Amino acid sequence: MKAIPGMCYYRALAMAGALAFSTGTAWGQAAWKPEKPVEIVTSSAAGGSNDHVARVIQRIMQDSKLVPVPVSVLNKAGGNQTLSRAYLQAHPGDAHFMDIGNPTLISNHIMGITPQHFSDFTAIALLINEYSVFTVRADSPLRNVKDLIARLKADPESLTFGVSNLGGTNHLTLSMAMKAGGIDPRKLKVVVFKTNAESTTAVMGGHIQMVAASIPSVIGQIKAGTVRAIAIGDQQRMTGVMANIPTLREQGIDVSLSNWRALIGPKGLTPAQIAYWENVLAKVVTTDEWKNELEAQNWDGRFLRNKEFTQYMEKEYVATKAILSDMGMAK
Numbered sequence: 001m002k003a004i005p006g007m008c009y010y011r012a013l014a015m016a017g018a019l020a021f022s023t024g025t026a027w028g029q030a031a032w033k034p035e036k037p038v039e040i041v042t043s044s045a046a047g048g049s050n051d052h053v054a055r056v057i058q059r060i061m062q063d064s065k066l067v068p069v070p071v072s073v074l075n076k077a078g079g080n081q082t083l084s085r086a087y088l089q090a091h092p093g094d095a096h097f098m099d100i101g102n103p104t105l106i107s108n109h110i111m112g113i114t115p116q117h118f119s120d121f122t123a124i125a126l127l128i129n130e131y132s133v134f135t136v137r138a139d140s141p142l143r144n145v146k147d148l149i150a151r152l153k154a155d156p157e158s159l160t161f162g163v164s165n166l167g168g169t170n171h172l173t174l175s176m177a178m179k180a181g182g183i184d185p186r187k188l189k190v191v192v193f194k195t196n197a198e199s200t201t202a203v204m205g206g207h208i209q210m211v212a213a214s215i216p217s218v219i220g221q222i223k224a225g226t227v228r229a230i231a232i233g234d235q236q237r238m239t240g241v242m243a244n245i246p247t248l249r250e251q252g253i254d255v256s257l258s259n260w261r262a263l264i265g266p267k268g269l270t271p272a273q274i275a276y277w278e279n280v281l282a283k284v285v286t287t288d289e290w291k292n293e294l295e296a297q298n299w300d301g302r303f304l305r306n307k308e309f310t311q312y313m314e315k316e317y318v319a320t321k322a323i324l325s326d327m328g329m330a331k
Contacts, residue, residue, distance in 0.1 A: 032272040034096055037070045040263075041088060041099045043081035048164070048195035049214045050100045051075060053128070053261045056293050060284050067280060077194055080104065080165050082114045088121065091266045095273035098124065101264040103320065106313060107167035110321045112331030118313045122265040124274060125281045126304035126312060128294070129258040131234040132173040133245065135218050135227040136210050137203055145231050145251040148210070149181035152188075160189045162199030162211040167329060169259035170196070172320075173233040174212040175327055176255045177248050185327055203227055214259055215242065216297040233257055238298055260302075262309060278305045 040058055044050040054073045061067045076084035081104045091097040105121070108114045136142045142151065151158060163171040175185035191208055193199040196217030202208045204226050211218070219241060221227040229245045232238065235256045237247060248255045263281060265273070284290055285303050294301045304312055324330040 030272065032095065032270065032276050034067060034069045034276075036096055037072060038067060038096050038098070039072055039074045041074045041076055041084045041097065043077060043084040043100065043102075043104075044164075044195050045075055045077040047197050048077070049130075049217050050102065050261070052216060052297075054100050056290070057127075057263070057281075057284060060287055060289050061280065063289070064283070064287060066283055080108060080113050080167075080192075082108060082116060085114075085116050085121070088264070088266045089116070093266065093268035093270075095265055095269050095277065098263050098265050098277070101262040103169050103259060103316065104165055104167065105264070106317050106320050107172070107324065110317070110324050110330050111167045113167070118264075118317065120267055122267060122269040122274060123306050123309040123313060124263040124265050124269075124277045125306065126260055126262040126302060126309045127281065127285065128261045129300040129302050130169075130214050130216070130261065130298075131232055131300075132170045132212050132257065132259060133215050133218060133229050133233070133242075134174070134177075134210055134212055134231045135200065135203060135222065135229045137206060138225055138228050140209065140228065142210065142230060144246070145177065145181065145248065145253055148230070149178070149183060152178070152183050156183075156187055157189065159210065160191055160208040162191050162193055162202055162208045162213075164193055164196045164199060164213070166190070166192055167324065169257050170212040170214065172323060173248075173255060173257045176257070176323065177231075177233075177253045179327075180253045180255055200227060216299070219298065240295070240298065242298055258300075262304075274306050 040054045042050045042054040058071045058073050061071050076087050084099050088097055088099045105118050109117045142148050161174060178188060179185050196213035199211040200213060200218050200221055203211045218227060222229055223241055231248050231251060232245050233256050234247055237243060321330055
């Protein structure tokens with residue numbers, strides 16, 4: 001065998017080290033897998049949209065035997081989604097704990113609700129995009145966004161809106177839509193509920209006049225005819241049950257925001273731990289059950305691994321800060 005000259009030898013070592021780092025579990029780093037029960041923490045109560053996503057993931061992981069240990073869902077509702085993340089922060093470096101992340105991971109920090117920044121956690125994978133839908137009671141005189149804006153201009157105090165959290169995608173979609181229609185979003189009467197399901201119940205009971213919510217949380221009531229959707233924040237019309245609901249853009253309101261869902265872990269996870277969960281989730285999203293769930297819930301499936309998801313959040317932070325600053329909500 002031919003000897004490697006001095007400089008080439010050190011270059012070869014450097015290349016080997018780079019390869020080991022890029023492959024995560026290769027060379028010096030051993031593969032990782034969970035050795036005790038895994039908890040998927042969700043910031044919504046049972047029945048909430050985040051809870052539903054968590055339980056679908058849990059079910060697929062266990063039914064398909066993708067994880068060698070039990071997986072449970074732990075509900076930590078409250079604190080505008082900060083309690084579940086505080087729980088996650090109490091387990092640094094432990095990949096047996098994960099949380100269902102959404103855009104409040106970004107907006108809460110911008111608004112000063114919490115010091116928790118998205119970089120205080122480990123991005124694992126982005127899974128879905130979800131869009132807001134505006135719903136009213138079935139017998140409401142509000143038929144479209146034009147009616148909504150006209151009513152607010154005539155009597156700003158006549159309408160109360162429900163959202164699940166301030167600064168979340170549903171609230172931002174509502175606020176941006178109203179601003180585009182000439183309404184000051186800071187003057188809207190907004191009531192915050194623990195879950196979208198609770199706000200939808202309030203609409204049906206006549207306690208509030210409209211709710212900006214995620215599609216899965218209201219689609220059952222839309223099918224039952226107890227509520228009526230007047231607009232959706234998607235970039236284009238959806239199919240199926242939602243096919244007849246016009247987008248905001250179709251109604252002259254150039255607004256569209258995604259309420260994404262992802263899995264995040266505590267800070268300090270190793271490349272091997274991240275790679276393990278990336279690969280498990282890559283298998284989850286290829287199952288028939290996941291694909292059926294996407295269709296049933298009108299979710300837009302989009303899978304981004306750790307690196308791409310981190311870059312996505314960096315851009316999202318800049319864009320969200322600009323929106324909230326314009327609304328006077330950034331601290």
